[in-house]
Amino acid sequence: MDLxxxxxxxxxxxxxxxxxxxxxxxxxxxxxxFAKQEDEISTADWIKVLRxxxxxxxxxxxxxxxxxxxxxxxxxxxxxxxxxGFYSNLLTSGxxxxxxRAKALKEAGLDHVQLSFQDSTREMNDFLSHxxxxxxxxxxxxxxxDQGWPxxxxxxxxxxxxxxxxxxxxxAHEMGAEYLEIANTQYYSWAFLxxxxxxxxxxxxxxxxxxxxxWRARLGESMRxxxxxxxxxxxxxxKCVNGxxxxxxxxxxxxxxxxxxxxxxxxxxxxxxxxxxxLKDIWFDSEGFNHYRGTGWMxxxxxxxxxxEVDLGGCRCQAYLLAxxxxxxxxxxxxxxxxxxxxDAVSAAEKPRTVEHPLLFRDPVNSRRLTRV
Amino acid sequence: MTAITSxxxxxxxxxxxxxxxxxxxxxxxxxxxxxxxxxxxxxxIMKRCDGGRDIAAIVAELETAFDTQGLExxxxxxxxxxxxxxWLTWT
Numbered sequence: 183m184d185l186x187x188x189x190x191x192x193x194x195x196x197x198x199x200x201x202x203x204x205x206x207x208x209x210x211x212x213x214x215x216f217a218k219q220e221d222e223i224s225t226a227d228w229i230k231v232l233r234x235x236x237x238x239x240x241x242x243x244x245x246x247x248x249x250x251x252x253x254x255x256x257x258x259x260x261x262x263x264x265x266x267g268f269y270s271n272l273l274t275s276g277x278x279x280x281x282x283r284a285k286a287l288k289e290a291g292l293d294h295v296q297l298s299f300q301d302s303t304r305e306m307n308d309f310l311s312h313x314x315x316x317x318x319x320x321x322x323x324x325x326x327x328d329q330g331w332p333x334x335x336x337x338x339x340x341x342x343x344x345x346x347x348x349x350x351x352x353x354a355h356e357m358g359a360e361y362l363e364i365a366n367t368q369y370y371s372w373a374f375l376x377x378x379x380x381x382x383x384x385x386x387x388x389x390x391x392x393x394x395x396x397w398r399a400r401l402g403e404s405m406r407x408x409x410x411x412x413x414x415x416x417x418x419x420x421k422c423v424n425g426x427x428x429x430x431x432x433x434x435x436x437x438x439x440x441x442x443x444x445x446x447x448x449x450x451x452x453x454x455x456x457x458x459x460x461l462k463d464i465w466f467d468s469e470g471f472n473h474y475r476g477t478g479w480m481x482x483x484x485x486x487x488x489x490x491e492v493d494l495g496g497c498r499c500q501a502y503l504l505a506x507x508x509x510x511x512x513x514x515x516x517x518x519x520x521x522x523x524x525x526d527a528v529s530a531a532e533k534p535r536t537v538e539h540p541l542l543f544r545d546p547v548n549s550r551r552l553t554r555v
Numbered sequence: 556m557t558a559i560t561s562x563x564x565x566x567x568x569x570x571x572x573x574x575x576x577x578x579x580x581x582x583x584x585x586x587x588x589x590x591x592x593x594x595x596x597x598x599x600i601m602k603r604c605d606g607g608r609d610i611a612a613i614v615a616e617l618e619t620a621f622d623t624q625g626l627e628x629x630x631x632x633x634x635x636x637x638x639x640x641x642w643l644t645w646t
Contacts, residue, residue, distance in 0.1 A: 191578050193590065239578025241590060269572055269585035294570065294587040332570035334587050361587065 189475065191239030192431035192465055195268075197228065198443060199256070200248040200435050204277050206543040209338055209373040209380060211444055212248065217549035223437040225255040227457055229262050231433055234461035236266040240431070243268040248435070251278035257290045264291025271296060273336075276322035288329040295326050296363075298336040299350075323357040334361040339390065340373075340380035341531070347390045351397045351407065359405055364394060366412035370444045370499055372544045375552070379541055381531040387415060414524055419496025419512040426474040426498065431465060439464045441471055444499045448508045474498055481509055483517045556638055556645055559610065559631050565643040566606030573601050584642055591642070600633050604643055610634065 201216040213219065232243070243263050250256055251274055263270045271294045272287070279295075297319065327333055335354050339347065347364070354362045366387075369377050382390075394409050401407075413420055423430040423442045432440045437455040440446055446453065453470040454463075465471055473479065477490050484495040495501075496512020504513040504523050511518040518524075542548055557563070567573050572585045575598075582598030584591040593601060599620070603613045614627045637643040 239576065241576060241583065241585065242588065244588070267574060269590075271588055293572065293585070296587065330569060332587055 189428050189465070192235065192429060192461075193240060194242045194244065194430045195231075195235045195240040196244040196246060196430065196432040196443065197231065197259070198246050198248065198432060198434050199228070199250045199253045199259070202252045203248040203275075203544075204252075205249070205275055206545045207338075207372070208376045208541045208543055209340060209367045210544040211368065211371045211373065212544065213444070213446060214371055214375065215549060215553035216248075216544075217546040218553060219434070219436055221436040222253075223433075223435070223457060225258055227437060228255075228259050231456050231461060232259070232262050232266055232268065234456075235431070236268060238462055238465065241267070241269060243270045244273055245270060246273040249275055249277060251283070257283075257286045260287055260292045261290040264293075269293050273298065275299075276319060279322050279325060281325050281328075284325045284329050288331070292331070294334065295331050296334045296336050297322060297326060298338070320357060323359075327358055332361065333357070333359045334363070335359040336363040336365060338365050338367055339382075340367040341382045341386065342380065344382045344386045344390050348393050348397075351394065355397075355401065355405055361406050361408070363408045363410065364390075365410040368412070369414065370503065371447075372542065374503055375542050377527065378530065378539075381414065381527060382412075383532050384415060384528070387412070413496075413500075413512075413514045414528055417514065417516045417521075419493040419515040419518075421493050422497035422499075422512075425494050427465070427471040428475070431461070439468075439471075441474070442499070445470075447499055448502055450508075479509060483519070484511045487517065559634055559638075559645075561611040561614075561627070562609050563634070563645050564606055564609045565604040565634050565638070565645045567601070567604060568641045568644045571642055596629075597633060600630055601637070601642070604634070604637075 200222055201212055201219060245256065245259065250272060260270055270292050272292055273296045276297050299319070323333065335357070337350055343350070350364070351362065367373050367380050373380060391409060394407055398407055427441045430442060432443045433456055434440060434443070434446065437457045438446065438453050439456055439461065440453050445451070451470045451473055454468050456464070459468070477485070477494065480490060480495055484490050493515070496515055498508050500512050500514065501510040502508040505518070505520040510520065513520040513524050515521065542552070570586055573582060574585065576583045579592060582593040582601060584593060584601065599617060600613065603616060608616070610627070610630060614630050617626050617630065618624055634643055638645070
């Protein structure tokens with residue numbers, strides 16, 4: 183690696199504490215073979231990761247999963263994060279967030295809870311019809327407010343729930359959300375398996391953006407709404423994780439360090455485990471983290487493209503999933519020779535549906551079945 | 556929030572945290588899943604916004620620390636902007 187591409191510190195550390203989860207979301211980005219990865223590193227290992235990360239200059243800590251609340255050492259991890267000076271973000275479905283647990287996490291120094299609406303079908307239906315899940319989320323939202331945390335909500339949208347966006351925003355507002363992230367599904371892992379059922383039409387998207395804009399105008403600053411656009415429909419590659427190994431460092435439940443939470447799918451790359459190597463060596467010197475840094479790895483059309491520093495060729499996982507070549511241009515880019523694969527998926531979404539295979543829920547049974555060797 | 560006067564006592568807004576980052580050699584303001592890097596003067600103002608000092612005291616301290624005069628306008632302009640961003644709050 184030359185000096186020009188030597189990265190700064192991993193400002194964002196994402197701790198995926200576990201793949202265990204009470205939900206079975208069809209758009210989950212956890213690996214399809216998660217059920218085979220039952221190994222979880224210890225509390226002491228996580229504390230070592232936090233100390234090494236903070237010493238390098240990491241400042242934001244995401245505590246994620248799976249459902250991070252299933253780890254009963256979460257309070258201990260949060261307390262150490264606070265002591266070290268991390269800003270800690272708990273990304274949760276809220277299941278398991280009792281008043282007692284919220285208090286303990288607040289005392290430990292947790293800075294922020296992002297409450298997600300995860301399950302695309304039953305939970306969303308319950309949510310939309312004000313039944314038991316809505317009641318649960320409402321209770322959790324109150325618990326979050328009572329602790330003085332900012333109220334940040336996240337909803338993953340797709341073909342099956344995007345038309346309810348008006349109700350979704352209204353309910354977030356009723357619950358007192360200060361920030362609402364409306365995130366279009368990104369098609370990796372389980373979402374990729376379910377893509378045909380989840381990809382919205384152009385018209386659905388256009389309407390959703392219009393409804394979002396109307397709410398923004400109505401609510402002003404009282405609730406900020408972020409609408410994360412889907413890259414399939416835009417024809418433009420995104421600078422994935424703000425550049426490979428430039429800012430984000432994910433540690434998977436088993437201690438594998440990754441440049442992004444889906445990078446383990448890429449063939450031929452190896453990523454070290456935090457139990458075997460200091461985080462600093464992993465970040466600066468491991469082959470896995472250096473492989474796609476900068477632009478030296480690119481082939482055409484990326485290597486001569488005037489936008490190559492802007493999008494860094496897009497997402498490597500998407501290139502691998504769609505073009506079957508992790509070194510290729512991200513096929514969402516109109517210049518990609520495989521862009522027709524994305525166009526085909528988007529135009530298939532416009533057609534009326536006849537035959538569909540069932541949605542694949544992210545659960546251990548499906549995980550084992552799909553990854554049987 | 557009311558209009559800013561020399562008696563306003565701003566403090567860092569809820570959900571935000573201000574801290575010095577040696578690795579970045581600057582003050583940063585942290586918030587849910589994000590970070591603002593502050594330049595030198597913004598950092599000097601913000602670190603004095605602790606809910607205990609009013610604008611007059613902050614201005615006087617800065618004028619002493621940097622051996623200069625006439626900072627009130629700049630301080631008020633910054634606090635106003637920071638209030639809009641929710642970085643600072645006051646009653």
